[in-house]
Amino acid sequence: xxxxxxxxxxxxxxxxxxxxxxxxxxxxxxxxxxxxxxxxxxxxxxxxxxxxxxxxxxxxxxxxxxxxxxxxxxxxxxxxxxxxxxxxxxxxxxxxxxxxxxxxxxxxxxxxxxxxxxxxxxxxxxxxxxxxxxxxxxxxxxxxxxxxxxxxxxxxxxxxxxxxxxxxxxxxxxxxxxxxxxxxxxxxxxxxxxxxxxxxxxxxxxxxxxxxxxxxxxxxxxxxxxxxxxxxxxxxxxxxxxxxxxxxxxxxxxxxxxxxxxxxxxxxxxxxxxxxxxxxxxxx
Amino acid sequence: xxxxxxxxxxxxxxxxxxxxxxxxxxxxxxxxxxxxxxxxxxxxxxxxxxxxxxxxxxxxxxxxxxxxxxxxxxxxxxxxxxxxxxxxxxxxxxxxxxxxxxxxxxxxxxxxxxxxxxxxxxxxxxxxxxxxxxxxxxxxxxxxxxxxxxxxxxxxxxxxxxxxxxxxxxxxxxxxxxxxxxxxxxxxxxxxxxxxxxxxxxxxxxxxxxxxxxxxxxxxxxxxxxxxxxxxxxxxxxxxxxxxxxxxxxxxxxxxxxxxxxxxxxxxxxxxxxxxxxxxxxxxxxxxxxxxxxxxxxxxxxxxxxxxxxxxxxxxxxxxxxxxxxxxxxxxxxxxxxxx
Numbered sequence: 001x002x003x004x005x006x007x008x009x010x011x012x013x014x015x016x017x018x019x020x021x022x023x024x025x026x027x028x029x030x031x032x033x034x035x036x037x038x039x040x041x042x043x044x045x046x047x048x049x050x051x052x053x054x055x056x057x058x059x060x061x062x063x064x065x066x067x068x069x070x071x072x073x074x075x076x077x078x079x080x081x082x083x084x085x086x087x088x089x090x091x092x093x094x095x096x097x098x099x100x101x102x103x104x105x106x107x108x109x110x111x112x113x114x115x116x117x118x119x120x121x122x123x124x125x126x127x128x129x130x131x132x133x134x135x136x137x138x139x140x141x142x143x144x145x146x147x148x149x150x151x152x153x154x155x156x157x158x159x160x161x162x163x164x165x166x167x168x169x170x171x172x173x174x175x176x177x178x179x180x181x182x183x184x185x186x187x188x189x190x191x192x193x194x195x196x197x198x199x200x201x202x203x204x205x206x207x208x209x210x211x212x213x214x215x216x217x218x219x220x221x222x223x224x225x226x227x228x229x230x231x232x233x234x235x236x237x238x239x240x241x242x243x244x245x246x247x248x249x250x251x252x253x254x255x256x257x258x259x260x261x262x263x264x265x266x267x268x269x270x271x272x273x274x275x276x277x278x279x280x281x282x283x284x
Numbered sequence: 285x286x287x288x289x290x291x292x293x294x295x296x297x298x299x300x301x302x303x304x305x306x307x308x309x310x311x312x313x314x315x316x317x318x319x320x321x322x323x324x325x326x327x328x329x330x331x332x333x334x335x336x337x338x339x340x341x342x343x344x345x346x347x348x349x350x351x352x353x354x355x356x357x358x359x360x361x362x363x364x365x366x367x368x369x370x371x372x373x374x375x376x377x378x379x380x381x382x383x384x385x386x387x388x389x390x391x392x393x394x395x396x397x398x399x400x401x402x403x404x405x406x407x408x409x410x411x412x413x414x415x416x417x418x419x420x421x422x423x424x425x426x427x428x429x430x431x432x433x434x435x436x437x438x439x440x441x442x443x444x445x446x447x448x449x450x451x452x453x454x455x456x457x458x459x460x461x462x463x464x465x466x467x468x469x470x471x472x473x474x475x476x477x478x479x480x481x482x483x484x485x486x487x488x489x490x491x492x493x494x495x496x497x498x499x500x501x502x503x504x505x506x507x508x509x510x511x512x513x514x515x516x517x518x519x520x521x522x523x524x525x526x527x528x529x530x531x532x533x534x535x536x537x538x539x540x541x542x543x544x545x546x547x548x549x550x551x552x553x554x555x556x557x558x559x560x561x562x563x564x565x566x567x568x569x570x571x572x573x574x575x576x577x578x579x580x581x582x583x584x585x586x587x588x589x590x591x592x593x594x595x596x597x598x599x600x601x602x603x604x605x606x607x608x609x610x611x612x613x614x615x616x617x618x619x620x621x622x623x624x
């Protein structure tokens with residue numbers, strides 16, 4: 001081993017961090033690290049991508065005949081928008097698990113001892129998880145096409161639909177990032193997130209029509225952002241019979257706008273909350 | 285000489301558990317301070333406060349002249365931390381790990397890469413540099429982790445139990461690396477539960493137990509503090525024992541007794557090597573032949589026993605024997621013990 005010196009031959013003094021530019025560049029470094037991990041452990045990706053295929057097929061063939069959404073649109077087509085919404089929301093668990101794993105393995109301690117942007121680890125993680133969601137949307141869309149789903153409103157609307165799904169998923173990622181910082185281990189994160197995600201996705205119009213809920217639950221379903229997200233994607237993909245009017249609540253009359261309001265609200269609350277929690281987080 | 289680390293009255297509790305109860309530390313520039321103590325003594329907590337991972341409940345600390353609470357970023361830019369368990373990303377290669385750390389120190393892409401290559405080279409990891417670090421041995425991971433702490437060539441290094449869980453050979457390698465670092469002028473705070481490690485690497489030692497310093501000084505000073513310096517002789521001709529007893533009695537400061545194994549005599553002294561040479565001269569003059577003679581000073585284990593009433597081994601019966609103990613495990617032990 002040659003001589004070890006603390007002072008490198010040509011090491012500049014690290015500049016002080018500051019502002020969104022540093023957050024973005026540090027975030028990119030962290031995101032790149034997460035993406036390298038996808039490459040190294042492709043098994044994870046396989047499972048992440050198989051579950052949406054499974055969901056599409058499961059619902060299309062198991063419940064496909066049992067549920068009638070009304071109008072001229074077959075259930076399968078009605079269903080796909082719901083599965084899109086459900087899957088991207090489920091995908092956020094991944095963010096929480098990633099953060100929890102970093103906490104458990106002590107990497108967060110290393111990050112926190114570096115003069116990097118305090119939001120970079122979270123920015124990087126949530127950003128790299130968008131890649132997972134893009135991939136799972138592509139897989140789902142292809143599976144959907146196979147079972148008879150079509151986007152009938154043209155490319156622009158279709159892309160708008162996908163974009164809305166991704167933006168909402170990104171917001172939920174921040175919620176799960178916060179949860180990931182709170183839980184003591186990776187094992188806990190799945191259970192913890194299901195408590196949030198199951199009611200959100202299943203007590204919505206994602207799989208069954210609004211009309212099938214009892215009046216008490218129905219209010220929740222109507223104002224559930226996942227319902228709005230589902231409604232919006234169905235409209236943008238043209239998977240709703242235009243002759244059937246949208247339910248008579250503001251949230252579902254303006255589903256895209258309502259979804260975006262939720263996105264803004266979630267980010268406004270959970271970005272600062274998560275960054276603050278990160279500042280205190282440390283493996284015990 | 286300026287002090288690169290200065291801590292006064294650090295207090296930190298986790299719930300009801302008081303991890304630190306007012307710790308003072310001073311590390312002058314270019315020196316090595318070992319924070320020595322058993323699991324749960326508060327060593328890792330002290331590291332976390334100094335490395336800005338957590339805030340003290342009370343007290344204050346400066347690292348390289350920067351306040352840890354007032355300007356944590358300033359501190360982070362001036363320290364390199366190597367944790368109790370290697371905080372390297374297992375899926376990333378050695379090179380990628382170091383490059384990432386460089387980028388996050390704000391070194392820029394080219395400088396980060398150059399530095400990564402340089403450090404891999406210096407830490408004997410050049411060949412392994414392109415392999416994911418999960419394929420590394422425990423010793424290699426620790427070296428990579430230590431390399432990570434050096435990426436930005438920080439003036440202050442904080443190493444939390446750098447050799448816990450390593451096998452003997454890897455520990456020796458780490459010691460070599462750390463000694464070279466020290467030789468190049470780095471200021472270093474090192475925590476350890478190994479008395480030998482503190483003795484070998486540190487200029488000053490602070491013995492810590494239950495969150496407070498119970499002794500401080502150089503290894504020699506600590507040994508002297510416990511007293512118990514003694515000259516041991518083994519006679520060639522045991523029939524001349526009464527004569528030997530008389531000669532030793534002239535030098536000894538207490539009662540001369542038989543040694544534990546019964547073959548020799550032990551005389552408590554206080555003059556160090558002077559006492560030893562007086563004994564030698566006396567025996568020479570009397571024509572008493574010796575099979576063995578030596579000045580025995582107390583080991584740091586003795587020091588610990590005297591200071592705390594328990595040996596440092598009480599809490600770590602298995603430590604060091606194998607590499608199987610992980611940092612996680614140690615952490616749990618620490619909590620368990622701290623809550624007693």
